[in-house]
Amino acid sequence: MKYRCVVSDLDRTILRRDGISHRTKEVLEKLADSHVIFIPASGRSVYSIPECIREIRGVRYAITSNGAAIYDLSDDHSVYNLKLRPEVPEQIFDLVTDKDVFFECFIDGRGYTSEIYYENPMNFGESEDISAYVRSTRTPVPDIRQFILQHNTELDSISIVGPTEKKYRIMHELTQNIHTVYVTSGAPRLIEISDRHSGKHNGLKEILRFLGISMEETIAFGDGDNDSEMLAEAGLGVAVLNATECCKKAADLVIGDYLDDSVAEFLEETVR
Numbered sequence: 001m002k003y004r005c006v007v008s009d010l011d012r013t014i015l016r017r018d019g020i021s022h023r024t025k026e027v028l029e030k031l032a033d034s035h036v037i038f039i040p041a042s043g044r045s046v047y048s049i050p051e052c053i054r055e056i057r058g059v060r061y062a063i064t065s066n067g068a069a070i071y072d073l074s075d076d077h078s079v080y081n082l083k084l085r086p087e088v089p090e091q092i093f094d095l096v097t098d099k100d101v102f103f104e105c106f107i108d109g110r111g112y113t114s115e116i117y118y119e120n121p122m123n124f125g126e127s128e129d130i131s132a133y134v135r136s137t138r139t140p141v142p143d144i145r146q147f148i149l150q151h152n153t154e155l156d157s158i159s160i161v162g163p164t165e166k167k168y169r170i171m172h173e174l175t176q177n178i179h180t181v182y183v184t185s186g187a188p189r190l191i192e193i194s195d196r197h198s199g200k201h202n203g204l205k206e207i208l209r210f211l212g213i214s215m216e217e218t219i220a221f222g223d224g225d226n227d228s229e230m231l232a233e234a235g236l237g238v239a240v241l242n243a244t245e246c247c248k249k250a251a252d253l254v255i256g257d258y259l260d261d262s263v264a265e266f267l268e269e270t271v272r
Contacts, residue, residue: 001235003271004213006031007039007063007204009222010053011186013240014263017129019052027264032058036271039063039207041200043186043226045156046071046078046109048137065106065156066184066226067203068194076109080206082195084155084181089148091178092158092193096170101162103144107154111137114144117161125163125189157194164188184226192226201229219270221263222247238266 006028008014014024031038040053041063049062054073061079062071070080102124104113117124118140121131141147148158160170171191174183182198185191200222208215220227220234223243228250231237239251240258248254256262 002217003036003219003235004217005037005039005208005211005219006267006271007041007218007220007230007234008263009186009200009224009227010040010042010044010049011223012242012258013221013223013227014258015050015053016259019050020056021261021264023261024264025052025056027267028059029057031267031271034271037211037213039204041067041204041220041222041227041230043184043190043192043224045069045106045111045137046073046076048111048133049073061207063200063203063207064109066182066186066192066194066198067200067206068156068198069109070203070207071109078108079210080203081156082198083153084158084193084195086152088178088181088193089152089155089158092160092174093145093149095173095177096160098162098166098170101160101166101170103148104138104159104161105144105148105151106156106159107151108156110139112141112144112147113138115140115142117144124161126161157192157198159193160191161189162191167191186224186226199229200227201233204230204234219267221266222251223258238263 043066046064068082102117121134182196216235218234219236220230221238223240225246228247232250237251239248239254242257
């Protein structure tokens with residue numbers, strides 16, 4: 001099979017704490033020389049896509065917010081965008097009443113969170129890395145619930161941050177009771193909610209249709225539950241060794257750990 005597109009998750013697939021490795025960047029840039037398109041696919045919103053990804057030669061489009069939005073990175077304009085239905089925020093708040101969870105929202109690619117969480121995420125169980133990420137990519141607001149309700153017609157997505165032991169119970173309640181949303185998770189403490197037609201797999205279908213490329217001509221890489229459907233539907237789905245069990249089960253192949261430049265090594269051997 002001659003592959004024409006490579007799509008990859010970012011965090012813990014090709015993206016490390018300190019960015020992407022020189023080898024990975026070099027391999028991804030060589031794809032363009034072979035007329036293979038590279039597309040990042042992330043749960044991140046567009047303005048959270050790091051510069052090290054944006055500056056890869058040949059990268060133009062990005063699937064963001066778990067497939068709820070696709071952006072042209074040349075000028076950050078949206079070429080595809082789904083919004084949550086206006087009634088969804090109130091439905092979520094009625095269902096999720098736990099006192100130890102926090103909400104975030106995203107509007108046109110920009111993230112918003114509560115002031116109390118933003119000031120020191122480590123007080124709420126976050127790692128130093130996640131705390132730095134939150135403070136560099138979110139705008140704090142005094143009352144995040146009220147902010148979400150006030151902007152209920154503009155929302156790309158809503159995230160819930162909380163204890164890992166509550167995650168799957170809350171996800172189940174959301175999917176069973178709100179039938180207009182897509183619910184997934186890209187990190188242990190995170191629940192991500194967007195329109196029911198989103199998902200990285202659906203975002204990938206949209207951009208491939210635009211580019212005139214089939215799913216069969218696409219290799220997809222990932223590590224999280226939110227990558228599973230994309231890996232299952234791509235021509236070749238590849239999970240890294242550090243992936244969740246759900247992601248590994250969806251993949252055709254499991255390669256090495258992301259810290260070992262496994263995606264770059266695989267592409268060197270597969271796409272020529």
